[in-house]
Amino acid sequence: MAVLVTGGAGYIGSHTAVALHDAGHEVVIVDNFANSSPAAVDAVRALTTEDLAFVEADLLDDDAVRRVFEQHEITGVVHFAAHKAVAESVSEPSRYYRNNVGSLLGVLDAMLEHGVDRLVHSSSCTVYGQPEVLPVSESAPVRAASPYGRTKLVSEQIISDVCAVRPLAAVMLRYFNPVGAHGSGTLGEDPNGIPNNLVPLVMQVAGGSRGKLPVFGDDYDTADGSGVRDYVHVVDLADAHVAALEVLAGGHEGATAVNVGTGSGTSVLELIEAARRVTGKAIPYEVVERRPGDVAKTWAAVDLAHDFLGWRAKRGIEEMMRDHWRWHCENPGGYRR
Numbered sequence: 371m372a373v374l375v376t377g378g379a380g381y382i383g384s385h386t387a388v389a390l391h392d393a394g395h396e397v398v399i400v401d402n403f404a405n406s407s408p409a410a411v412d413a414v415r416a417l418t419t420e421d422l423a424f425v426e427a428d429l430l431d432d433d434a435v436r437r438v439f440e441q442h443e444i445t446g447v448v449h450f451a452a453h454k455a456v457a458e459s460v461s462e463p464s465r466y467y468r469n470n471v472g473s474l475l476g477v478l479d480a481m482l483e484h485g486v487d488r489l490v491h492s493s494s495c496t497v498y499g500q501p502e503v504l505p506v507s508e509s510a511p512v513r514a515a516s517p518y519g520r521t522k523l524v525s526e527q528i529i530s531d532v533c534a535v536r537p538l539a540a541v542m543l544r545y546f547n548p549v550g551a552h553g554s555g556t557l558g559e560d561p562n563g564i565p566n567n568l569v570p571l572v573m574q575v576a577g578g579s580r581g582k583l584p585v586f587g588d589d590y591d592t593a594d595g596s597g598v599r600d601y602v603h604v605v606d607l608a609d610a611h612v613a614a615l616e617v618l619a620g621g622h623e624g625a626t627a628v629n630v631g632t633g634s635g636t637s638v639l640e641l642i643e644a645a646r647r648v649t650g651k652a653i654p655y656e657v658v659e660r661r662p663g664d665v666a667k668t669w670a671a672v673d674l675a676h677d678f679l680g681w682r683a684k685r686g687i688e689e690m691m692r693d694h695w696r697w698h699c700e701n702p703g704g705y706r707r
């Protein structure tokens with residue numbers, strides 16, 4: 371009886387594999403290392419059990435997926451595996467649709483064939499674009515602004531359609547901005563090349579490997595003019611997946627989208643200040659043009675996460691910065707030591 375974690379060598383997947391193990395689940399990880407490293411699996415095993423099952427496979431390979439379901443007694447799936455770089459999705463949309471939607475279809479077919487009826491799916495607040503009302507609730511209109519975001523929207527729609535007619539129940543978690551790292555300092559975010567996201571860049575500037583942080587605009591309609599996001603600690607986020615699986619095990623039916631955030635926003639300048647306090651390092655920055663496609667501000671309505679999943683974020687921005695900094699200092703080259 372095991373939970374299949376696709377993309378379990380990735381940033382959120384690896385933390386979730388540990389959280390599932392800690393909650394008493396057996397875990398099977400499948401990953402093709404498209405944007406992750408075998409060392410992440412080693413790190414998960416070191417925190418859990420050396421015999422944690424791992425299969426290197428591409429989810430577009432139907433036979434390989436089927437074999438995973440034949441060789442393990444899977445009771446539920448947490449599906450992370452996907453491409454996630456927004457700019458890359460704009461230049462290579464068909465690759466993004468093929469991978470993100472194709473992988474999901476392969477997983478769904480294998481689940482239905484093997485009578486596995488519980489799915490926790492990795493979605494994103496990117497499905498809201500710039501919300502008109504804040505905090506943004508799950509019933510707000512959806513309108514993703516990039517091919518990446520649209521792969522997430524289409525995936526949610528496919529899951530809802532399948533749940534309507536087949537014995538499948540799903541929770542689709544719409545993540546806000548995951549940051550931080552496991553408290554051990556041995557698991558964390560390991561972006562390929564130059565990071566796109568704010569916090570890995572802030573850590574590189576604090577650590578001295580990058581000179582200055584570009585701040586993408588200080589003329590937004592926000593208190594200090596910089597962009598506002600709902601940063602959520604990756605360990606809290608991992609726990610939300612455990613809670614979602616428990617709700618599904620309790621017999622919940624249909625497909626439900628749930629925001630996963632803290633419910634409050636932090637501006638880029640506030641985050642830089644929190645990182646400066648926590649690291650004790652100067653974080654020089656320069657305000658530059660807005661980044662195309664960025665929204666001004668977004669943060670989550672978290673009532674549904676609380677009422678439906680019984681989950682609330684426990685960790686604040688300082689803890690997020692502290693844990694991300696520890697991971698950064700102890701693994702300056704990420705998993706490529």
Ligand code: UD1
Nearest residue numbers: 456494496547548566567568584585586597598638663664
């Ligand atoms: C980005 C993705 C989003 C994805 C999310 C995952 C884009 C347009 N959106 O969201 O689809 O789900 O990551 O966490 O890429 N910032 C700077 N300087 C930088 C980098 C970022 O000022 O060098 C600012 C951004 O303008 C934004 C904030 O920091 O206001 C957060 O940026 P980022 O970490 O890239 O996340 P999102 O843009 O929210």
